[in-house]
Amino acid sequence: DAKERGRNSVRFFNQQMQADVSARSDIATGLRQALLQDEFVLYFQPQLERNLGVVGAEVLLRWQHPQHGMIVPASFIPVAESSGQILQIGRWVLEKSCLQLAEWARHTDTAHWYLAVNISARQLHSSAFVQEVVSALEQSGAAPEKLVLELTESQLLQDIDTIIDKMQQLNTLGVRFSLDDFGTGYSSLSYLKLLPLKQLKIDRSFVRDLLTDPNDKAIIKTILALGQSLELAVIAEGVETEAQYSKLLHLGCQQFQGYFFGEPMPQTSFVTRYRQRHEMQN
Numbered sequence: 520d521a522k523e524r525g526r527n528s529v530r531f532f533n534q535q536m537q538a539d540v541s542a543r544s545d546i547a548t549g550l551r552q553a554l555l556q557d558e559f560v561l562y563f564q565p566q567l568e569r570n571l572g573v574v575g576a577e578v579l580l581r582w583q584h585p586q587h588g589m590i591v592p593a594s595f596i597p598v599a600e601s602s603g604q605i606l607q608i609g610r611w612v613l614e615k616s617c618l619q620l621a622e623w624a625r626h627t628d629t630a631h632w633y634l635a636v637n638i639s640a641r642q643l644h645s646s647a648f649v650q651e652v653v654s655a656l657e658q659s660g661a662a663p664e665k666l667v668l669e670l671t672e673s674q675l676l677q678d679i680d681t682i683i684d685k686m687q688q689l690n691t692l693g694v695r696f697s698l699d700d701f702g703t704g705y706s707s708l709s710y711l712k713l714l715p716l717k718q719l720k721i722d723r724s725f726v727r728d729l730l731t732d733p734n735d736k737a738i739i740k741t742i743l744a745l746g747q748s749l750e751l752a753v754i755a756e757g758v759e760t761e762a763q764y765s766k767l768l769h770l771g772c773q774q775f776q777g778y779f780f781g782e783p784m785p786q787t788s789f790v791t792r793y794r795q796r797h798e799m800q801n
């Protein structure tokens with residue numbers, strides 16, 4: 520009867536919760552191993568200018584799990600955020616990215632590329648953040664001008680004065696900042712002006728239905744106009760088709776990223792693919 524079903528569904532719910540809790544603690548334990556055993560891998564997704572030249576890449580983290588194979592960030596970053604492990608993982612990503620920049624700088628056909636690294640809220644709010652970025656740059660010898668840090672709007676809601684101060688310190692060294700997933704958060708237009716930003720990154724949810732949804736088109740046009748008046752470059756992420764690319768080009772977007780141009784890939788594939796394209800163009 521209904522009462523019986525009710526009881527069962529409560530028990531099911533509890534079992535489900537139990538399963539989630541143990542899955543989360545499995546992941547947390549796995550993450551500790553992952554750092555020690557070197558199971559994280561950086562993937563690189565190209566960012567292109569209007570002429571389709573590759574100017575850099577976004578660094579996207581992958582976990583090469585010995586049993587479960589390649590794991591994407593959505594499956595472990597939230598756990599790493601709540602356990603605090605994101606601090607160590609994020610530092611590892613920064614160090615590896617800077618080493619990669621320094622290595623690319625030694626070859627003429629890769630030396631022009633920058634890297635855009637995603638920074639978590641916990642990292643940005645940690646008191647060691649500026650020093651960690653500076654150490655990663657110094658120890659690798661990477662040029663600060665080649666490092667872009669991607670932040671999201673939600674990270675900027677708290678302690679805005681401290682954040683601005685940190686951003687300015689790094690900006691003085693040459694490090695640039697991009698505002699990721701732009702349009703999905705609660706940006707106050709007044710503080711956009713205060714932040715030392717170089718780029719707005721249009722969230723891919725607006726790009727997806729750009730050709731069919733007039734609201735998405737209107738939002739993208741507004742972001743492009745905002746970029747122009749605040750003198751910020753605008754990049755569109757999640758560009759999957761030629762039609763989306765043409766439309767964005769027509770609307771005046773300056774930079775592009777998405778499966779249409781290239782998926783996130785290992786470093787060796789990235790260099791082989793885009794160094795060749797660069798040579799062919801010249």
Ligand code: C2E
Pocket residue numbers: 564578579580591592593596609612637638639669699700723756757758759776777778779783
């Ligand atoms: P994000 O920074 O917005 O990164 C873009 C995501 O969109 C990536 O997912 C990328 O693979 C995916 N993507 C790229 N092009 C397309 C496209 O054309 N269509 C669609 N549908 N998706 C596309 P990924 O690699 O799974 O990363 C997801 C999120 O995880 C990232 O979103 C970022 O917030 C976070 N993340 C990734 N790496 C790191 C990291 O090293 N540290 C931190 N804190 N977060 C990271």
Ligand code: MG
Pocket residue numbers: 577637669699
């Ligand atoms: Mg990003």
Ligand code: MG
Pocket residue numbers: 699700720722723756
């Ligand atoms: Mg994004």
Ligand code: MG
Pocket residue numbers: 700
């Ligand atoms: Mg995102």
